[in-house]
Amino acid sequence: MLDFLRKLGNTQIGGSKRFRYTCPYCFDGFNKYKFQCINKRCPGGGSFVFDVAKMTDGGRKAECPKCHQPSFKRVCPFCENDLPESTLDGQNCIISIVGSRSSGKSHFIGVIIHELIKRIAPQINNGSFEGFGDSLERYKKVFENNLYQACQQLELTRSGINNVNVSLPYIFNYKFRSEKDKKIKCYTFVFFDTAGEDLNDIGTMSTVNKYICKSSGIIFLLDPMGIPGLVSKLDSGWVLRASGGGVIGTSADDIITRVSQLIRSEQGLSETDKIKIPVAAVFSKYDAFESIIPEELTTIKNPSPHCKEGRFIDADAKAVDSEIRALLNEWGANAFTSQLENNYEKYSYFTVSSLGLNNNPSSGRIKEPHPHRIEDPMLWLMSIGGKLQ
Template sequence: MAFKKTFICPYCFSQHKIREAEFRCTNKRCKDFDDIEMTIYENGDLNKPLKGKKTFKADSKISITLPKYAFCPECEKKTFKVVCPSCHNALPEATLFGRDMIISIVGSRDTGKSHFIGVIIKELIERISIKFGGNMVANDDDTIKRYETFFGRKLYTDLQKLDLTVSSERSVNNGAYKPLIYILNFPHKFSLPFFNNPGKEINSFTFVFFDTAGEDLNSEDTMSTLNKYICNSSGIIFLLDPMQISAVRNQLKTESISRSSSVNWESTARSDDIMARVSRLIRNNNNLPSKLKIDIPVAAVFSKFDAIYSIIPEGSTVLETSPHCANKSFVLSDWHNVNQEVQGLLKEWGADSFMSQLEINYSNYSYFAVSSLGLDNNPREDGGIERPRPHRIEDPLLWLLMENKVIESSK
């Protein structure tokens, strides 16, 4: 399979031509050098730079791609390790051969982004990818370790809700700010020339999950520094906290509101303001005039559905179990009903400003409602939960995969 012409680094989100990628020596006996690029990426002290083996470009004078290996100019040993020229992180093979799938998960503070990420990764590995005949695996041991440290252990072992993600402006060394990188493999049917029987090949996707604090979306200056990944997204999942809507709060018990929110809703940035900032960031980065709509698909998602499902009209499709995995395709009739129902609720509850931001800025969007922890699993006062049993958490992601032609749809 041929290399792509360009790639997006799943660590620093910089875009490069394939031939700009570098190799790193893997010979343990080769001497170490100051690694300035990695030091900057790790927010280290440039006066005490990190050490690493030699990085270098392959000696390919005529090739427009990369050779499979290169020889270290220091020790002359062969190496197969390819790294990003901007940050010197090792590039997954799927980044060079497969498709980049950066799914940005954004929203204001305390909208449930960490819970969504922690649960959707678990579900993708253990259920969703398998139902579609594929699999998802962590790119490396570091991703496995950081998932367990920041998400898995607390959610699935300690059975506790996650703490709010700390702003990177206050905690630049917080490991949650490195992306979690996974490789999603899906079978792809194709027709062999001159044969009647179809064949299959495996399509690989580099999946990147990045847990950004809601505080970091309050300032466009901070966003432009920390959230380059948004501009290179294949899709955006925008989480909406129903507790920010006064019409919702007026219908709920005070206890239910307090158990669903860790911060004062009045102190958090409005969802429509954050949507406006995200849209300006993408437009500025891509030099897109205001008269043209952004073509990145956006899933607008009501999070914390477990806290509000009691006020949803009886018989609503959104109360039912998601059918997509069982059908091994994205069921359009179910999606249409859910989209219409959530849109109708937002109109009824007076969320017109957010809906207007979405309609004005994006050419392709849809509405969803999910619960990462599951219905009747609202955190207790001590933060305790039962094991997550998510409700419709796969819907927005599967819609984005369908829009990116990764999975098929059905009526």
């Protein structure tokens, strides 16, 4: 699996001289980097960026040509953003979170990052999830302050086309000591909150969402409120609340089709080649349909076992997958399955609630999120990508 991730272009090919990485800010691939001078009195200006012919300390250090001070700060040659060390070591893990308008992407990102920092990383392998650059500050401002301090639902995400600031990714370093070789591992996780609006046509997608094609895993959020066979069983107040006050977006089928098209053209795949990026197909807003789940489907109702056990439990993920398939069958919504089956080599179904049970009041004010099974899709992607050992 690690080999496969390398082929996706994120990595310096182990041992060989070929060096290539994907910038986690602009998502372009490069085979070199630049340095930025950190000397405030540098005659080149406060943040002078320079190219170097000769680097020292294995390429970690260079001397500023203007002030002759050493610098360790490596930056992208195109967007000039600071590069995390594990990006350059080929340990990027770009997770694309895609789904139609109002499918719950922003709430998912807002809650999963909080949980990764506070609970998931520490419990799984004594790991830590640490913000890189200003990511943690930006995360707090956009997500945590609203969800956890002000106890407010998030607003729908603005389009990234004319708005550079909203399209900055959130970058985190995930560190832990490997059980296998007892060495500290560090992976760079990159989350990007797309506006569902920007997934509506392929022209917009190819400019705003280059990152999808470079990702190590895709989380497709599927809005249960978009399945007529399910919605007809719920009381209408619920449906309205859980669908962002009735915003009707593009259907999940259409988005899967466009995402697949985009990846195929970017990676030069034919219609019959299956896409190798693993897909977690995730029904969001589990709390909204829990009441109509048949009694015999017990796994999805139980809390997620992975963190408690301190490792990823594959058998649980398989049971969740088969219970969701049974539900899709019951609701007459098998179209997702055939699309995924015909286009992706590896996928699995999940369901999450970001807000938790009884936590979606119509007023917009919520209790602190207490999510259900939110870690499952992330841990599955990490586990099949070899990122947990």
